[in-house]
């Protein structure tokens with residue numbers, strides 16, 4: 001039987017929901033998230049994205065075809081050109097420059113998640129790596145759509161986090177997530193039940209680490 005990306009989600013449905021509809025996300029959608037939580041999250045996310053760029057470089061290294069190389073390049077480009085731009089703009093408004101950001105210590109949640117993904121990718125093949133990366137890219141695209149579908153989400157200038165939602169609902173980000181999901185659908189169609197079970201473990205672990213990342217923002221933990 002051929003598997004699909006949605007089978008990975010179905011295999012850890014409760015954790016996926018806890019990630020997509022985490023209290024941090026819902027409070028951000030209502031515009032009610034504490035400023036300190038958003039700042040802590042965003043600064044750590046800057047450090048997170050630097051490590052995830054390295055993971056896409058690893059994906060390029062593990063590629064076997066021009067298409068796979070382009071996929072890795074596109075993933076890294078989305079991080080460097082789309083996401084990090086917004087993070088730097090927020091930090092600039094708070095009076096925090098790139099030099100200060102690069103000196104920040106990584107919180108334990110940042111270390112755990114990013115190093116887990118790099119390890120899963122180093123140990124395994126390109127599919128293991130992409131499965132570890134999927135909650136990040138596909139998950140945030142899902143979060144933006146979920147927020148927009150909720151009646152308690154506040155959009156526009158009255159929500160201080162509106163530009164954050166706007167970035168993840170943007171055509172560029174949604175297209176990158178669709179491309180990632182389509183690649184995973186193609187690959188998963190060919191794997192055995194045993195391989196799928198191992199991949200499901202990686203996907204569920206990365207999803208749990210996403211939950212911890214939101215919680216780190218809420219708790220201001222380091």
Ligand SMILES: Cc1ncc(CN)c(N)n1
Pocket residue numbers: 045048049083135136137140210213
């Ligand atoms: C922790 C985390 N996960 C996912 C994303 C979306 N690339 C992000 N910016 N940060």
